[in-house]
Amino acid sequence: MLRGLEIRNIVLIERLDLAFRDGLNVLTGETGAGKSILLDALGFALGRRGRHAMIRTGAAEGSVTAIFELDDGHPAQALLAELGLEALPGELILRRVQAAGGPARGFVNDRRTTAEALARIGSALVEVHGQHDERGLLNPRAHRAMLDAYGGLGPRVAEAGSLWAAAQAAEAALAAARETLARAAEDADYLRHSVEELEALAPRAGEDDALDAERRRIRSAGRIREELERAAGLIAGQGAEGAMAEALSRLAPLGDDHGDLVAEPVAALDRAMVELGEAQRGLEAALEALTVDPNRLEAVEERLFAIRALARKHGVQADALPDLAADMAARLDAIDHGAEHIAGLEAEAGEARAAFDAAAAALGEARREAAARLDTAIMAELAPLRMEAARFVTEIAPAPPGPEGADRVQFTAATNPGSPPGPVDKVASGGELSRFLLAMKVCLAARAPGLTLIFDEIDRGVGGATANAVGRRLARLAETAQVLVVTHSPQVAALGAHHWHIAKRSDGATTVTGVEALDPAARLDEIARMLAGAEITAEARAAARALLEAAE
Template sequence: MLSFLHIQNLALINQLELNFKPGLTVLTGETGAGKSILLDGLGLVLGERADSNLVRHGKTKATVTAEFDLTQAPDQQAWLQQHDLEDEHQAQNCILQRSVAADGRSKAYINGRPTTLAKLKELGQQLIVVHGQHQHQALMSQDTQRDLLDRFGQHQPLTDQVKSAYKTWQQLTQQLQQLRDAQQDAQAKLELLAFKQQEFAKIKPLAGEFDQLAEEQRTLAHANDIKTAGLQAFEHLDGDTSAASLISKALHEIERAVSYSPELAQLQQRLEGLLIELQELAGELYHYSDKIELDPYRLEEVDTRLGQLHALAKKYHLEPNDLAQYFETLNNELASLARHDEHSAELEASIKQAHIKLLQASQSLTLARKQTAQTLNQTISAAMQSLGMAHGRFEVAVESQSLSAQGQDRINFLVQTNPGQPAQALNKIASGGELSRISLAIQVACAQVAQTATLIFDEVDVGIGGAVAEVVGQKMRQLGHQRQVFAVTHLGQVASYGNQHFKVAKENTGDETITQVVPLTQQARVSEIARMIGGIDITEQTLGLADELLNKAQSF
C-alpha cells in the first residue's frame, strides 16, 4: 500500500507531501490543474522513463520519494530480501526514490541503496498497477486480451510451462536444422579430412616425440666426440698421472705426520672423501662413455623420421610438437561426421518427445482458459449490465491456432450491446461511451484478482454520467475494501464515494505558477463536488445536492 509521497521541483510542483490511507482515494480538480503531473511523478518513482523537461524551471533536479507499507505484501518483501534491498530495521516498509537532473541524468534508490532502473521498474510493477483512460485502445489487441484472461484465471504456472516447453522444442529443432545444414557440406569436408588423416596416419606423430628425437639426433651425430671426451676425462681423473693419483700421493705424505697433529687428521679425512668421490665420478664417466655406440644406421633412421615430421608440420603450417594433437583432432572430427546420422536420429526422437510435452502443456492451458472464460463472461456481463448496458453480454472466444510460446489459442473478446444482434469483436463497437464502460468493467473484474496492493484508475470514467457514474463509484469503493484504489475523476458521483479526497489546483504566486494538492475536509468536499456537478455557478441547490450525494455515498 502506498502510504506516503514526496515530490520536489517536478514541473509545476514545488514541494509536496501527501499521506495516504487504505480504501478509495479520489483526486479531482480543474482540467490542466496538474493531475497528470502527480501521476508523472509517481511513474518516475516506479521506474518509468525520465524526462529532463519534468525538472522545474530554474532547479537543478527533481526528486520523488514514495513509501509503501508491505504488511500485506509478502511477495514484495521476499523480492526485497532476494535482491538484498530490504530495510533491516523495518522489513514491512519500502522506500523508493528517484531523482532526475536538469541534464537528463537520473538516479534510483530502494531503501536508500542505489539500484538499477530495471530493478526499480520490476518492483514498481509489483506495487502499483495503473489503468489509464486510453486502456480500451490496448484492449483491441488480442495479445492484451489473452494476457487479461490469463491474469484473471491466474494461469501463470501453466503459461510458464508452455513457454518453457516451446523454448525446448524450438532449440532442439534449430539444432537439427543446423546439423542438416552441416550435412550438406559434410561430404566435401569428409573427403578433405580423410585425405589429411591418411597423411597423418602414415607418419603417426606421437606426443613429445619430436623433442625426444631431436635430442637423440644430437647424441648420435656427436657420438665419437662424446665417447672420446668421456674416456679422456676418465684418464685425467683416475689414470696413472691423474688427479686421483696426485690425491693419493698427498694422502701418503699426510699419513706420515698425522699422528703429530689432530688438525691434520681432519684434513686427511676430507682428502679421503674427495678421493672416493673422484673415483666414483671417474667410474661413471667410464661407464657412460663405454655405452656410447657409433650407430650410423640409427642416426639415419632418426634423421629420416625428423625429416618426415618437419615436412608434415610445414605442409599444414604447424609446429612439429603440435602434430600429435592435430592428428587427434582429425580423428575426432572424422568420428563426429560419421555420427551425424546417429545424432540426427537422436535429435528427431528428442524433438518428438518435446513436441508431445508442448502439446500436453498447451492443451492443459487451453482447458484452463475455456473454464476461466466462462467465469469471466458472467463477471463482465454482470458489470456491463450494472453500468447501464441492460442487455450487455460479454463473451471470450477461445479459438485454435498454430502452436506458439503462448499456447495454441487465439483469444477474442466479443460483446453484445443490444438484443437480437450477434456478439461482435470490441473493435467493431461504434460507441465510444459503450467502449469506455466495457473497458471499465473488464479492468475492474481483472483488478479484483490482481496481486498488487494498489490500483490507480486514471479518468477511466470518461464518457460516463448520471446513474452509471454512481455505479462506477460504488464499484470502486467496493474494490477499495480489498485493495488500495486511487481514482482520478471529473465526476462528482464517483468522487463522492472516496474514503479520502484530494483536490489538485494551480496557484499563481507572483511570477510563479504552482500546483498544490490538498486533502479536503467534509465541507470542502461538498464544495468541490458541487463544482464538479454544477459548473461555474454554484447555487445553494447545487450545494445541497452535493451534500446529499456525499452523505449517500459515505453510507454505502
C-alpha cells in the same frame, strides 16, 4: 501501496505533500483545477519522460518523490534485486528531479538510477486506467497474460515454457549435428587419407624431443669414443700401467735389505695399480656402451623428419599430432555413423516437439475455458453499468508457437446487437470504454497483486444509477487493493473512504494548485458542489447527505 507523494515546483504546484491511505481514495475538483498535474507528476516519478516545461515558472528545478509501502514478497522486491537496487525494510522511495538546464535524474532510495529502471519498477507498483489506457487493459500484447492469470494457468504456462525450451534445444542439437556432418562430408576423402597417414606413422606425445636428443647423442658418440680410447691407451701397455710395473720391479729387490725404507712406496704403488685397473675396466665399459648401430642414426633422423613434415603439413606442433589424429578419427567416425546419429537426434527432437504440442494444446483448451468464464463474469458486470446490450468476447486464435504456447488472445467487444466484436477501444465510445475498462478491471484485479490502481475520470459520461454502479465496483476493488480515482461524479465521490479536493488559487500575480484532505463537513460541501455547481443549495446538501448515508 502508495503512501506519500511529495511534489516541488511542478507546473502550478509549488509545494505539496500528500499522504494516501488504504481503500478507495477519491480526488475531486473543478475542471482545470490541476487534477492531471498530480497524475503527470506521479508518472514523472515513475519514469515517464520529463520536460523542462513542467518546472514551475521561476524555479531552478522541480522534483517528485513517491513513497511506497512494500509487503514481503511484493513483485517489486525481485525487480529491485534484479536491477541491483536495495529496498529499505517495508519502504521504497522513488524520486525524480528535472533541472531547468539539464536532463532528469532518477533515484531509488537515494541511489541514482535510470528512467528505464524507474519505469520498470513503477510498472510493478502502479497501474493507471483511463479512456486512453493504451498500456494497460487495452494493450493486446498483455491480454494473454491477463487471461492466464485470471484462469490460474501459471503452472501450465511454465510447463509449456519448459517443454518449448527442451524442444528448441533438441532442434538446435539436430541442426548443429546436420551442419557438422555436412561440413565433415565435404572433407571425407582428405580426412580418410590423413587418418591413414597419421595411423601409419603413429606419432607419440614427446617423441619429437626424445628423437632429437637421441640424434644428438649418436652424433657426439664418435668424438667421445676417440677420447676414451686415447685415455685407455695412456693407461694400458707402455703407459701408466707399464711405468708403475717397472717401478715395482725395481723396488722389490730392495725390500730384503731396506724393507723399512721402501715398504710404504711399494704399498702405495700396489694400491695405485688396483685403482688403475678399475679405471681401465671403466673405460672399457664406456667404450662398449658407446658402440652404436651404424644404421640407428639414419633411422632416427628419418622418423624425426617424417614427424616434423607431417606437423608442418597440418599446421600443428609435433606433440599435437596424436590429438589431431584422434580428432580426425572422430570426425571420420561421425561421417561413417552420421546417419545413425542424425536419426537419433531427429527422434529426440520429434518427441520434444510432440510433448510441447500436447502441452500447448492443453493450455489452449484451458485458455478457452478460462475465456468463457471471463466473458460471463464481465458480462455480469456490464449489466449494472447500463450496457445490457453489449457483448464482451475473448478471442483466441492460433499464433506462432513459443514459450507461452501457441495462442493469440485479444479482448473484443460489441456495443450494438448484431455488430461483430472488435477491439474494445475501437468499438466503444468514451463513456462505454470507461465502463468496459472498469468491468474488465473488476474481474481481472487479482492478476497483479500489490498494485496501486489509479482511475483517471473512468466515470466520464455516466451519471445517476450508472455512476453509483461504477463507484460500487471501484469500492469493491478497493477492498483488496489501494485505489485512487479522479472523478467528477458525486455518486463515485460519496463511496470513497478518503476524499481530497484539488483547487487552483491565484493572487493576481501567481497561480498555484493545492490539494487538501476533506473532513466530513467539507466533504459534504464538495459533493453538494459536484451536484449543484457553483452555488450550493440546501437541496444539494440534502442530496449529498443522502449519497453519503447510502454509501455507509
